[in-house]
Amino acid sequence: MPTIEIRGLTKRFGNKVVLDGLDLTVPGGRNTVVIGGSGTGKSVLLKCVLGLLRADEGEIRIGGEDVMKMDERELVRVRRRFGMLFQGAALFDSMNVEDNVAFALRRLHKYPERQIRNVVEEKLAMVGLYNIQSLMPSELSGGMKKRVGLARAIASEPEILLYDEPTTGLDPIMADVINELIIRLRVSLGVTSISITHDMKSAYKIADHIAMLYKGKIIEVATAEEIRHSTNPVVSQFVEGRAQGPITAEHEEFIRFVRRGGGSGVQEEQ
Amino acid sequence: MADERKKNGISLVLEHLGTTAYRMVEELGNVFVLFLQCVTGLVRPPSEFRNIMKQMEEVGIRSLPVVLVTAMFTGMVLALQSWSGFQRFQATHFVGSVVALSITRELGPVFAGLMVSGRVGAAMAAELGTMKVTEQIDALVTLATNPVKYLVLPRVIAATAVLPVLVIFADFVGILGGYFVAVYLLGANPYLYVNKTYQYLTFTDIYTGLIKAAVFGFLIALISCYNGFNAEGGAQGVGRATTRAVVASSMAVLVSDYFMTSFMF
Numbered sequence: 001m002p003t004i005e006i007r008g009l010t011k012r013f014g015n016k017v018v019l020d021g022l023d024l025t026v027p028g029g030r031n032t033v034v035i036g037g038s039g040t041g042k043s044v045l046l047k048c049v050l051g052l053l054r055a056d057e058g059e060i061r062i063g064g065e066d067v068m069k070m071d072e073r074e075l076v077r078v079r080r081r082f083g084m085l086f087q088g089a090a091l092f093d094s095m096n097v098e099d100n101v102a103f104a105l106r107r108l109h110k111y112p113e114r115q116i117r118n119v120v121e122e123k124l125a126m127v128g129l130y131n132i133q134s135l136m137p138s139e140l141s142g143g144m145k146k147r148v149g150l151a152r153a154i155a156s157e158p159e160i161l162l163y164d165e166p167t168t169g170l171d172p173i174m175a176d177v178i179n180e181l182i183i184r185l186r187v188s189l190g191v192t193s194i195s196i197t198h199d200m201k202s203a204y205k206i207a208d209h210i211a212m213l214y215k216g217k218i219i220e221v222a223t224a225e226e227i228r229h230s231t232n233p234v235v236s237q238f239v240e241g242r243a244q245g246p247i248t249a250e251h252e253e254f255i256r257f258v259r260r261g262g263g264s265g266v267q268e269e270q
Numbered sequence: 271m272a273d274e275r276k277k278n279g280i281s282l283v284l285e286h287l288g289t290t291a292y293r294m295v296e297e298l299g300n301v302f303v304l305f306l307q308c309v310t311g312l313v314r315p316p317s318e319f320r321n322i323m324k325q326m327e328e329v330g331i332r333s334l335p336v337v338l339v340t341a342m343f344t345g346m347v348l349a350l351q352s353w354s355g356f357q358r359f360q361a362t363h364f365v366g367s368v369v370a371l372s373i374t375r376e377l378g379p380v381f382a383g384l385m386v387s388g389r390v391g392a393a394m395a396a397e398l399g400t401m402k403v404t405e406q407i408d409a410l411v412t413l414a415t416n417p418v419k420y421l422v423l424p425r426v427i428a429a430t431a432v433l434p435v436l437v438i439f440a441d442f443v444g445i446l447g448g449y450f451v452a453v454y455l456l457g458a459n460p461y462l463y464v465n466k467t468y469q470y471l472t473f474t475d476i477y478t479g480l481i482k483a484a485v486f487g488f489l490i491a492l493i494s495c496y497n498g499f500n501a502e503g504g505a506q507g508v509g510r511a512t513t514r515a516v517v518a519s520s521m522a523v524l525v526s527d528y529f530m531t532s533f534m535f
Contacts, residue, residue, distance in 0.1 A: 052408055080414050090409040092401075104413040107316070152413070 001028040001159050001192045002063030002081070004049065009058035010216075011044055018044050019055065020216030028063075031186050031193045032221075033203045035238065036213035037247065042196035043087075045213065046162050049194065050082060051075040062160070080108070083153030083191075084162040087169075089145035091137040097124070097148050098133035104156040123151040127181055143174035150181060154189070161185065163195035167202040179205045200239050204228065212238065214247070301496050304418065308426055308492075311419030318424045325428035329390050329487070333436060336389060337382045341440035344377050345369055345447030353456050362458065366466035369448035374475045378440040379433075380527055383486035386433060387519035391494035394425055395515030398498025399508035407499070422499070426491040433487030434480040441476065478534045485526055490519040 004026040011019040018041040026032045036042050047053040049060055051067055059066045067078055091100050101120045105111055111119055120133060127147040137145060146166065153161060166182060167175035179202050186193060197203050203210055204224045211221040212235045220227070220235050230236050237245030352368045398421060401407050410417045445467060452458040494515040501511035 047408070050412060052411055076414060076416070079412060082412055084409070084412040086405045086409055088404055090405040092406055092409070093404075103415075107413065107415050156414070 001190055003028040004160070004192065004194070005059075005061040006045075006049070007059045007061075009045070009048060009055050009060065011041070011048060011053065011055045017216055019048070021058070022213070022217055024211055024218050024221070026192060026194055027209070028192050029186075029190050030208040031182065031195060031206055032209045032211060033207035034194060034196045034211050034213050034218075035198060035200070035203055036196075037198065037238065040213050041216060042213055043164060046084070046164055046194065046196060050079060050084065050162065080156065081159045082162060083156070083158035083160070085146065085149050085153050085164065085166055087164045089137075089142075089149035091140075091145055091149055091152070093137045095137075096133065097135050097137070097140075100137070100148060101152045101155050103152065108156060110156060119155065120151075123155050124148070126154065126185070127151045128177070143170050143177065146170065146174075146178055147181070150178075150185075154185065157189075159191055161191045161193040163193065163197075165197050165199075166195060167197065167199045175199070175202060176205075178202075182206045200241070214238075297496075300500075301492060304422065304496050304499070305492060307418040308423045311416060311423045314419070318420065321420065321424035322427050325424045326432050328393070329386065329425075329428050329491075330432035330435060333386055333389055334439065336385050337436050337440050338443050340381045340385050341373070341378060341444040342447040344381055345373055345444035345449075346451045348372055348377070348444075349448035349451040349456070353452065353458075362456075363462050363466055365452050365458065366448070366463040367470045369452075370445050370467045370471045371475060373444035373448070374441050374471065374479045376479070376527075376531070378444055379437050379479045379482040379486060380523065382433065382437050382440045382483060383490065383523040383527075384520055386429070386436070386487070387490045387494075387523055388516055390429065391490045391515045391519040392512050394491065394494040395498040395501075395512045396508055398422075398495055399501030399511040402499060402501045403504055403507055417499075422492075422495040425495055426488060429487035429491035430484050431487070433483040433490075437480055437483040441479065478530075481534070482527060482530050485530060486523050489522040489526060493519045493522055 004024075006022060006024045006026075009019050009022040010017070022045065024032075024034075034042055034045065044053060048055045049062075049067075051070070055068060059068050061067075062078060062081070065078065067075065070078065091097075092103065095103070098117070098120050101123055102116050105116050105119060106113075124130065124132070127150050129144065129147055129151070132140070132144070132148075137148070140148065163182065166178050170178065182193070182195070183206055185191065195203075195206060207224050209221055210224055210227040211218045212227070212232075213219075214234050220230060220232050222230065227235060227239060230239065233246050237247050348369050349365055352365050353362055356362045356364055356368075398407075401421070407417045407421070410420060449460075449463060449467070452463050453460045497511040497515035497518065501507045
């Protein structure tokens with residue numbers, strides 16, 4: 001399975017530098033979890049890897065090929081090696097579950113039409129869903145939507161899976177079901193995967209490596225156990241979820257405001 | 271701005287005008303790029319035949335009732351108004367010609383265009399906008415599908431092909447509406463009315479109207495899809511995109527109508 005190497009990746013929106021010379025190596029067949037606060041550019045990173053967004057500088061090598069130098073047609077070819085689970089599942093709401101899961105298979109003519117039903121059933125079984133092919137996405141619960149989204153992502157047998165906040169918005173049990181699925185898919189399919197999350201429980205569970213994104217750079221890459229006991233003050237503040245520390249030091253004024261009780265309706269950003 | 275000079279009223283106004291003009295040119299360019307992407311999508315497999323058929327049903331069959339009712343009442347009110355005017359110089363026998371020419375040359379295509387931009391343009395912008403903000407368009411890309419080819423191209427082809435057909439029906443029903451009002455309400459001679467309707471109507475009048483309709487369909491679909499594709503920021507963004515789509519495509523219908531008319535006069 002391909003290794004993904006990201007070197008010096010820079011992405012700006014106007015004057016705002018979101019990714020600032022980011023370096024990250026995602027080893028083949030392993031799950032790398034990128035953690036970081038909201039708005040630190042985790043989603044931007046995934047979208048750059050997929051070529052949904054064009055980065056400004058740097059290189060992204062997928063199995064040795066630099067996607068930054070590719071034109072749209074080559075990108076289409078490379079994207080066939082990817083599957084992605086979106087944060088809100090992003091199921092096509094005009095189609096039922098079967099058509100959603102079969103979408104790429106039909107577009108790519110991967111199987112003859114009569115086999116597609118069986119493939120869909122098999123992929124749905126892999127995520128633990130049975131006999132829901134004719135339901136519409138609006139009839140599914142949040143957890144089911146995510147699992148259908150996962151079935152759709154693995155339908156065309158990708159080599160790389162990208163997870164955008166796989167457990168956000170789910171109850172703890174369903175979140176764990178998704179975690180188990182991610183681990184099982186990695187073991188059974190051997191795919192390379194990148195997950196982005198700020199759910200530390202999920203990160204510890206599914207990660208082979210955890211990388212912390214802060215101010216547009218990866219500041220630490222380590223195993224789950226090492227990250228848990230990291231000496232880097234930024235990392236340890238994040239993984240322990242403390243309100244005080246270097247990340248929030250810039251928002252000191254805000255924190256003091258909340259302390260005083262003045263912010264009794266203000267929800268702190270996660 | 272980098273310089274610290276104080277801005278006065280005039281330079282603020284000029285700056286605002288400049289930014290607006292710049293944005294407009296930029297957006298026109300972006301719409302044109304979308305059009306070019308459609309053209310390249312047209313020649314590359316797979317063909318989106320089933321999608322085109324589905325959109326034709328949506329644009330054509332479902333818009334037919336509203337277009338027919340509009341055309342019917344336009345023909346009726348046209349008969350009433352021109353009767354009232356022509357009566358003043360004893361020319362009421364020309365009402366049939368006036369209704370037929372106005373409907374086929376101008377009012378049939380324009381009203382059909384406006385109704386379709388309200389109905390179909392809004393639907394396209396809202397659907398594509400929702401797909402954009404819920405990441406369904408990104409999902410299409412990850413599933414080896416070009417979203418422009420899959421979503422925009424079928425809509426543009428369907429609207430361009432179907433609007434002239436809608437206008438054929440609208441022309442017919444509009445002229446019929448005028449006939450009913452003139453003959454049964456105002457007491458026109460039915461034989462004379464039908465005769466005058468045909469006498470001055472040429473094939474050119476009809477087909478220039480149909481060409482206009484095709485162009486309207488094309489512009490409505492392209493503009494609405496563009497706005498949907500560029501929706502940002504949740505429900506509010508989709509609402510904004512829908513409003514912009516309807517306003518811009520209605521304006522495009524009226525503006526392009528003038529230029530096409532002056533060209534094909």
